[in-house]
Amino acid sequence: MKLTEFQIQELYTFTKKKGIEYIDLQDELVDHLICAIEDELSKDPTLTFETVFKAEYKKFGIFGFDGVLMDRTVQLEKKAYRLFFKHFIQFFKIPKLFFTISLFLGIYYLMTFSNLLEIVYYGVGLTALAIMLYNIHVLFNDVKDKSRKYLIASQYHLLTRLSSSIFYWILIFPLTVTDGTLMENLYVSSAMLTFVVLVVLISRAQLENLKTYMEENYPVSA
Amino acid sequence: MYGYEICKYVSTLSDGDIAITEGALYPALHKLETDGLLSVEIEKIQNRNRKYYSLTKLGGVEVVSRIEALEQFLSSLNKVLNPKLI
Numbered sequence: 028m029k030l031t032e033f034q035i036q037e038l039y040t041f042t043k044k045k046g047i048e049y050i051d052l053q054d055e056l057v058d059h060l061i062c063a064i065e066d067e068l069s070k071d072p073t074l075t076f077e078t079v080f081k082a083e084y085k086k087f088g089i090f091g092f093d094g095v096l097m098d099r100t101v102q103l104e105k106k107a108y109r110l111f112f113k114h115f116i117q118f119f120k121i122p123k124l125f126f127t128i129s130l131f132l133g134i135y136y137l138m139t140f141s142n143l144l145e146i147v148y149y150g151v152g153l154t155a156l157a158i159m160l161y162n163i164h165v166l167f168n169d170v171k172d173k174s175r176k177y178l179i180a181s182q183y184h185l186l187t188r189l190s191s192s193i194f195y196w197i198l199i200f201p202l203t204v205t206d207g208t209l210m211e212n213l214y215v216s217s218a219m220l221t222f223v224v225l226v227v228l229i230s231r232a233q234l235e236n237l238k239t240y241m242e243e244n245y246p247v248s249a
Numbered sequence: 250m251y252g253y254e255i256c257k258y259v260s261t262l263s264d265g266d267i268a269i270t271e272g273a274l275y276p277a278l279h280k281l282e283t284d285g286l287l288s289v290e291i292e293k294i295q296n297r298n299r300k301y302y303s304l305t306k307l308g309g310v311e312v313v314s315r316i317e318a319l320e321q322f323l324s325s326l327n328k329v330l331n332p333k334l335i
Contacts, residue, residue: 035297051291054298055252059271061297062253088272098276102283109283 028068030061034076041084045092052099056092060084107185107233114229130224135217148210148220152197155223159190162230182237189226197223251299252278278302286311 030038038057047053063083068074088094118127137147163186197219201209210216250258255278256269281287286308290301304312 051298051300054291055275055300058251058294058297058299059253062251066257086271088270090272094272095275099279102276102279106283109285 028065028072030065030076035061038080042092047092047096049096049099049103052096056095104184107182110233111185111229114232115225118225118229127221127225131217131221134220134224135213138213138217144210148201148216149198151220151223152193155227156190156193156198158227159186159193159230162186162234163190166234182234185233186230189230193223193226250303251301255302281308 035057038060039053042053042056042060047056060080060083063086064076064079067079067083068076084091117123134147134151138144163183166183166186201216252271252274256271256274259267259269278287282289282302285305287302288305288308290303291298292301293299
C-alpha cells in the first residue's frame with residue numbers, strides 16, 4: 028500500500044521538527060519510514076498510518092533521530108578532514124610533487140631578495156587568509172536553502188579551522204613568539220607559505236567538488 | 250542496498266532472530282561510508298532520493314578479514330565451551 032503525497036509531506040515535516048536539517052539525512056530517514064510504513068500497512072490494512080508511523084519511529088530507540096543526527100555530523104566532519112588530507116598527500120606524490128617543489132623554489136627565490144622578504148611573506152599570508160574567508164562567505168551565500176546549508180556545515184568547520192590556523196601560524200606566531208627570526212629563515216618560511224598555498228588550492232577544489240555533488244544530487248528545486 | 254532493505258534482509262536471513270535497530274544501523278552505515286568501506290549512490294525513486302550503499306574494493310577486503318576474525322573467535326569460544334576431556 029503506497030502512502031499519499033500528503034502523508035509523505037507529513038513525514039518530512041516531522042523529520043524537520045526533530046531537528047534533521049541535513050537534506051541527505053532527511054531523505055534517508057523519510058525513505059526508511061515510508062518503506063517501513065508501507066510494508067506494515069500492506070501486511071495489515073486495518074492499521075492506521077498514525078499507529079504504524081509511531082511504532083516505526085519508536086524503533087529508532089529512546090534518542091529517536093538525535094543519535095543518528097549527532098553521528099552524521101561527526102562523520103561528515105571526519106569525511107571533510109579525510110578528503111582534505113587525501114588531497115594534501117597528492118601534492119607530495121608524482122606528478123603533483125613537481126608543482127609543490129616548483130612552488131617552494133619560486134617562493135624561496137622571491138624571498139632571497141631581502142627587500143621583498145616581508146612583502147612576499149605577508150602578501151602570500153594575507154592573500155591566503157582573504158581567499159579562505161571569501162570561500163566561507165561564498166559557501167554560505169551560494170546556498171540560500173537552509174536544508175542545503177546544513178549539508179555543507181562540515182566544510183564550514185574545516186575552512187574556519189584552516190583559516191584560523193593560517194592567521195595564527197603565519198601571521199601571529201612568527202612575530203610574537205619568534206620575534207621575526209622565523210621569517211628570516213628562508214627554508215622554514217618558504218615551506219610555511221608553500222603549505223598555505225596548498226591549503227587554499229585544496230579548499231577551493233574541495234568546495235567545487237561539494238558544489239558539483241550537491242547540484243547533481245540535490246538540485247535547488249528538490 | 251538501501252537502509253530499510255538491509256534491515257529486512259538481515260531479519261529474513263536470520264528468520265527474525267537478528268533485528269538491526271534503525272538507531273544503530275544508520276550511524277554504522279555512515280561510519281563505514283566515512284571510512285571508505287562503503288560507497289553511496291543516490292537514485293530518484295517516486296519523487297524522492299534513495300541512498301544505495303555498496304561495498305568498495307577496500308570494504309570487500311575488510312569483510313573477508315572480519316569474517317576470518319569472527320570465525321577464529323567462534324572457534325576459540327567453542328573450545329572454551331566444549332573443552333576436551335584429558
